[in-house]
Amino acid sequence: MINLNSFTKSVFFLFIFIYLIFPKLAITQNKNVDIRKNLENSLNGRNLKLLKEIFDEKEYQIIQRQFLKIIKDFPDSKWQIHRSKSIVNNEKMFEIKVLGKKIVNGETYFLESNFNYLFSRINGKLNDGNIKNLLTTIRNDQNKLDIIFKIPEQVLTGTKYDIDIIFNEPLGDIILSGGIKSHQDESYLKQEITIKPLLSGGIFKTTRSPSKPGTQIWSGIIAHPEGMISFTKSVEIVEQI
Numbered sequence: 001m002i003n004l005n006s007f008t009k010s011v012f013f014l015f016i017f018i019y020l021i022f023p024k025l026a027i028t029q030n031k032n033v034d035i036r037k038n039l040e041n042s043l044n045g046r047n048l049k050l051l052k053e054i055f056d057e058k059e060y061q062i063i064q065r066q067f068l069k070i071i072k073d074f075p076d077s078k079w080q081i082h083r084s085k086s087i088v089n090n091e092k093m094f095e096i097k098v099l100g101k102k103i104v105n106g107e108t109y110f111l112e113s114n115f116n117y118l119f120s121r122i123n124g125k126l127n128d129g130n131i132k133n134l135l136t137t138i139r140n141d142q143n144k145l146d147i148i149f150k151i152p153e154q155v156l157t158g159t160k161y162d163i164d165i166i167f168n169e170p171l172g173d174i175i176l177s178g179g180i181k182s183h184q185d186e187s188y189l190k191q192e193i194t195i196k197p198l199l200s201g202g203i204f205k206t207t208r209s210p211s212k213p214g215t216q217i218w219s220g221i222i223a224h225p226e227g228m229i230s231f232t233k234s235v236e237i238v239e240q241i
Contacts, residue, residue: 035054035126036082036094038050038053038054039054039079039081040081043067043079044079046071048064048067051063051064052064054125054126055125055126055127056122056123056125056126056127059126059127073102074100074101074102074111075100076100076101077098077099077100077111078098078099078100079096079097079098080096080097080098081094081095081096082094082095082096083095084116092119093116093118093119093132094116094117094119095114095115095116095117096113096114096115096117097112097114098111098112098113099112107140107227108140109138109139109140111136111137111138112136112137113135113136113137114134114135115132115133115134115135115234116131116132116133117130117131117132118132131215132236133153133234133236134232134233134234135149135151135231135233136231136232136233137229137230137231138229138230139227139229139230140227140228141224141226141227141229142226142227144224144226144227145222145226145229146167146168146169147166147202147222147229148164148165148166148168149165149231149233150162150163150164150165150166151163151164151233152235153235153236154235154236154237154241155209155235155236155237155238156209156237156238156239156241157209157210157212157237157238157239158208158209158210158211159208159209160206160207160209161208161235162204162205162206162207163180163203163204163206163207163218164202164204164205165178165180165202165203165204165220165222165231166201166202167201167202174225175197175199176197176198176222176223176224177195177196177198177222177223177224178196178198178203178221178223179193179194179195179196179203179220179221180193180203180205180218180219180220181219181220182216182217183217183219193219193221195223198222203220203222209235209237210237212237213237213238213239214237215234215235215236215237216234216235216237217232217233217234217235218232218233218234218235219231219232219233
């Protein structure tokens with residue numbers, strides 16, 4: 001059994017931070033550009049004062065705590081924020097990438113996290129966020145293992161769907177081990193993953209989505225001779241597509 005605390009605690013803090021940070025707001029294109037730049041600058045500049053100006057007081061207190069945890073685990077982390085096209089009525093979306101690294105027991109772990117944010121605005125301040133299509137990896141293998149994550153962004157409630165994590169190149173005599181597990185947000189740090197030899201070129205799983213709309217989170221670990229990879233992927237559960 002491998003406890004997720006050792007490998008993906010920082011992913012949890014990152015996910016919670018991002019999940020809370022971006023609201024649904026209706027704003028003009030010019031204001032959207034300003035918010036994007038201000039938010040990107042405040043995160044990359046570690047500017048808590050500017051963050052406080054962007055969010056309401058209650059939301060800021062939550063974000064401040066989580067942000068400080070992130071930069072403690074990933075001191076050089078950088079945010080890249082790009083504006084995407086409008087997707088539903090007045091809603092807008094930011095495409096976010098976070099890159100960083102940390103050293104654990106002499107090993108350097110690299111973080112890459114990509115997500116989409118739907119947002120709007122309430123009383124001139126940002127609050128009550130929504131995240132879509134999160135994929136976060138932390139790895140110390142210098143990207144020696146080429147992996148394809150085939151996990152859907154969105155599925156219907158109560159339906160079967162496939163999770164395929166494919167090793168893109170033949171492994172020869174190399175033996176890998178790994179495992180994957182779904183969880184709810186609040187139980188994330190309590191989860192353990194059972195790892196076992198992976199003899200079929202990846203992790204392949206058929207599962208059924210929950211009966212109620214929401215977000216299902218999948219986390220996993222892959223170990224190979226060059227290092228380890230942990231990953232987290234969100235799947236949106238909807239009543240209609």
